[in-house]
Amino acid sequence: MGSKIIGIDYYFPKTTLRNSDLAVEFPDYDFTKIEKKVGIHTRYISAVDETALDLAVKAAEKLMLRFDKNAIDFILYCTQSPEYFLPTTACILQNRLGLSKNIGALDFNLGCSGYVYGVSMAKGLINSGQAKNVLLVTAETYSKFLHKKDRSNRAIFGDAATATIISYDEDEGIGDFLFGTDGAGFDKLIVKNGCSRFPFDKEADEITYGTDNTYTDNHLYMNGPEVFNFTNAVIPDFTNEVLLKNKESVTSVDHFVFHQANQFMLDFMRKRLKIEKEKFYNDLADGGNTVSNTIPIALKKLSQNLDYTNPKKLLIVGFGVGLSWAGGLITINNKL
Structure with a gap:
């Protein structure tokens, strides 16, 4: 089955x-x-x-x-x-x-x-x-x-x-998966107000962060440097663990599809993992970071241009708000 x-x-x-x-x-x-x-x-x-x-x-x-x-x-x-x-x-x-x-x-x-x-x-x-x-x-x-x-x-x-x-x-076209969670970083990407812990505040103060950016606790806040540090510290080693779990290697996997967070972060991880540029999907120009949607959009686009003489092994890795991360192997043999 x-x-x-x-x-x-x-x-x-x-x-x-x-x-x-x-x-x-x-x-x-x-x-x-x-x-x-x-x-x-x-x-x-x-x-x-x-x-x-x-x-x-x-x-x-x-x-x-x-x-x-x-x-x-x-x-x-x-x-x-x-x-x-x-x-x-x-x-x-x-x-x-x-x-x-x-x-x-x-x-x-x-x-x-x-x-x-x-x-x-x-x-x-x-x-x-x-x-x-x-x-x-x-x-x-x-x-x-x-x-x-x-x-x-x-x-x-x-x-x-x-x-x-x-x-x-x-x-079986879907391989083994691994997961990770670090709830200590819950506030690195958060909408603080509006749910059970803190109600929506009509008079919430404006807060300035970074270089002239403004938000309130009713809005989304992202600590970009901390999210980048987490990704850099965790995801490359985690990716290798997912490969090992599936008895694969960087060279045996046909393509890597990571969460499309931003180009700089993706390039950084690709180089750390020593993955060939042609095997590492990177396309944010049209759509940007759409959170949980980025991987399936990338899979759809990538699948349209592959040669299916042989089934293609794709490693998918997501990471971000939570802090949460997950990765696994899928195999496709046709356009999705």
Whole structure:
């Protein structure tokens, strides 16, 4: 009994935020530096009345054009932009898509490592005989958490949703996974107010950080240097552990698809791991950092241009908010 990724689709909102747009808002900053160092040119921003669920529905509907929705028997919905505190957004997604009522549906709250977690959970559901066709959805609207004057984070994050079908297969197309958690770093990337610990504060003070960036505790805060230090300290060794777990090496894996955090960070890790540039996916220009969506978007794009004379082994690694990280091996033999 095995499982494999059958297909992936993604959806970006219609509104674009280009570096030239940000330059109008922040005329004292040279955004060519952002594009050169971080690698981002365009982000997609959800409308005021458009939620992560709305994006998720559109991504899933694209995928359903080439997959029988009646065969889906479980939904895994990864988001940190839920529709409500309760109920579970996955339940609403089941109804919006017109799926069978005889299915399981759950949300899980993870960011940049979320897709990797989701693939592993889908494999577990299938290999244990609890499901045959899992719809894994990621959806985020981080733009709604960003302060208007937070130049740095507005230059990084964009909104998106993805949908992936993971199905039963006689051959195993999903390998072994490893995970990591360091909750001591929970405040390195956080929206402090608005949930149970601290209520939303209409009079929250503006806070300045970095180079003329502004936020409040109602908004997203990211300690960029600390997140970079965590990634640098943990992810290269962790990647080698995932390779060892799957009895693979840097040379035997065809492509590496990491969370698309920013170009500088990815280049840094690639060099530390001594991975050839051609084998290491790096494409943030169109979309930016879309949190849990970056890996499936990258997999979709990468899969369109591969030679499938032989199946391709891909190592996927996610890391970020939590602090949380995860990695595993997948094998594909066709365009996703």
